[in-house]
Every structure is written in structure tokens, then in C-alpha cells.
Amino acid sequence: MKKVLTIIVILFVYLSNAQESFEKAAFAKANQAYTSENYDLAIAGYEQILKTGKHSAEVYFNLGNAYYKINAIGPAIYNFEKALQLDPENTDVINNLKFANQMKIDAIEDAQVDDLESNFANYIQKLNVDEWAYFSIIIVLFTILMWILYFYAQTAGKKRLFFILSIIGILMAVTSITAAFYVKDSVNDEQYAIIFTEEFTTKEEPKENAVNSFILHEGTKVEVTEEFNNWALIQLSNGNKAWIPLDKIKKL
Structure with a gap:
């Protein structure tokens, strides 16, 4: 049984390394085709990588650039958007998406929204669900610490300080947990x-x-x-x- 398990582990590691080597080679080949301005070959290479299940912002970004070079606006915007989903802060993706959007025909103005509501939503969505969850855990731990210090404080002044901080911690914890659920619902509801x-x-x-x-x-x-x-x-x-x-x- 041990020998069988060992063989399975070795085989798994071998296949994983082989897959990784294939993906690196395919990506390098596609990049070379792009550099040589053979955009159709580059597109085929990047698409093949995606078919293997390797989804990365870099692959989508390069694929978007290749489509942009042949004026395929729909696929270019689509792949830039996919890259942005995986790496929302990538300035190169953001800039190239702006250029691609300038080439589309439809110019649709955004509906008027309440500024307060819009600013709140933008602020909340600066962090993803996991980041809000981690922040909530930190705030909860901070609140628990403040309560412990409150109970063991020897003076009225310290008790008052730790009590106020613990209340602030509770309010912040409730806010961050609510924000996490808000972002989660937004992601799940929007397609x-x-x-x-x-x-x-x-x-x-x-x-x-x-x-x-x-x-x-x-x-x-x-x-x-x-x-x-x-x-x-x-x-x-x-x-x-x-x-x-x-x-x-x-x-x-």
C-alpha cells in the first residue's frame, strides 16, 4: 500500500511539473508570436492555455492585446475585463481597457445615482469579501481585548477608556461584517x-x-x-x- 501511495504521489508531482512546463512553453511561444506581430498565432496560443484551465490576469491581458491589434473589439474588451476581475488594481489592464472602450460604437451614459449611495458602494467595494472577513476578525479580537482590559482595569479612567474602545470595536465589527455580506451579495447577484x-x-x-x-x-x-x-x-x-x-x- 505504501509503495502504491508513493507511486501515486510521484506520478502526481510529475504530471503537475509537466503541466507547468507545458504552460510556460506555450505562454513563451504565444508571446514570441505576439512580438513577431503574428497575432492570430498568439491568440491561438493564449486560448490554448486557457483551455487547460490556467486562468491568469497575464494571459487574459496578453490575449486582449492580441485581439486589440486585429481590431476585434468585443474579444479585446472581454479579455481585458477578465484580467481586471483577477487583478483589479492592474493599471496596465485599466489603461488598455480604456483604449479598447474608445473603439466601440455604443456610447452609453451611466444612469444618475445618488452620490452618497454611490460613494458608499465604491468605498465598500474597495475590499473584497476575504479582505473584509480578515478585517472583521481583527476588529473582533481587538474588541475582546478591550473588554478583558476593561474588566481588569484598576482605575475608573481606564475602565471608561476601554469601555468606549470596546463599544467602538463592536460598531466597527458590525459594520465590517455587514460590508462583507454586501460585497458577497453584489458579486453573486451581478452577472x-x-x-x-x-x-x-x-x-x-x-x-x-x-x-x-x-x-x-x-x-x-x-x-x-x-x-x-x-x-x-x-x-x-x-x-x-x-x-x-x-x-x-x-x-x-
Whole structure:
């Protein structure tokens, strides 16, 4: 049994190393093709890496650049958005996404939102769920420490100080836990997609013969709010909604 387990472990390590070597070689080959301006070959190489299950911001970023070079705006924006999901603070991705967005046809203004609500949401979403969770644990530990110091304090002044700090800790803990759930719900509830067809006239109902709504072009980012019979109810940043076939979009 021990020999069998040893063989399995060795085989697993070997396969893992082989997979890693393949991915590095494939990435280097795709990069070389990109440098040589053979963008179709570079795209095929990056896509092959993604098919192996290796999803990284670097691969999506390079793939987005390759698509951008051949003026494939929809795939370029899609891959920059995917890279941004994995590395939200990457300035190179942010800048290249801005350039790609300037090439799309649709210019949709954001709906008017309450400034206070918008600022609150932006502040909350600066941290992800895990970061808010870690922060909550630290605050809870701090609060427990303040309560312990409060009970063992020898003077009224110290007791008052530790009591106030413990109350502040409780309020901060409740706030951070609430923020973690808010971010979690936002991530779970929101499903975005990129228009992957050159032009399509959306419908007021999920059927081909329905009344036309508005025209969308390749590269526009939409939110998918509902799905029905291979149709998606999408919402634009300005609040407008319409139906579009699922095969005309690609979900992020």
C-alpha cells in the first residue's frame, strides 16, 4: 500500500511539473508570436492555455492585446475585463481597457445615482469579501481585548477608556461584517457580459418577432438580469433593459 501511495504521489508531482512546463512553453511561444506581430498565432496560443484551465490576469491581458491589434473589439474588451476581475488594481489592464472602450460604437451614459449611495458602494467595494472577513476578525479580537482590559482595569479612567474602545470595536465589527455580506451579495447577484456580435437590434420580449427595442454593437458591456429560453434580459448602464439571444453575448 505504501509503495502504491508513493507511486501515486510521484506520478502526481510529475504530471503537475509537466503541466507547468507545458504552460510556460506555450505562454513563451504565444508571446514570441505576439512580438513577431503574428497575432492570430498568439491568440491561438493564449486560448490554448486557457483551455487547460490556467486562468491568469497575464494571459487574459496578453490575449486582449492580441485581439486589440486585429481590431476585434468585443474579444479585446472581454479579455481585458477578465484580467481586471483577477487583478483589479492592474493599471496596465485599466489603461488598455480604456483604449479598447474608445473603439466601440455604443456610447452609453451611466444612469444618475445618488452620490452618497454611490460613494458608499465604491468605498465598500474597495475590499473584497476575504479582505473584509480578515478585517472583521481583527476588529473582533481587538474588541475582546478591550473588554478583558476593561474588566481588569484598576482605575475608573481606564475602565471608561476601554469601555468606549470596546463599544467602538463592536460598531466597527458590525459594520465590517455587514460590508462583507454586501460585497458577497453584489458579486453573486451581478452577472455581466460583453456583446459578441457586430450589431443586433434588441427586443422588448424574448422572441424573434417581438417589437424592436434598441441597437447594440460589439464590445458593449451589459448586465444580465434574467434568462429565458436562450434569451437574456440585459440592462445597460443607463438603466435601459431589453432582450437579446444568449449566443450574441459572452458572460464574464
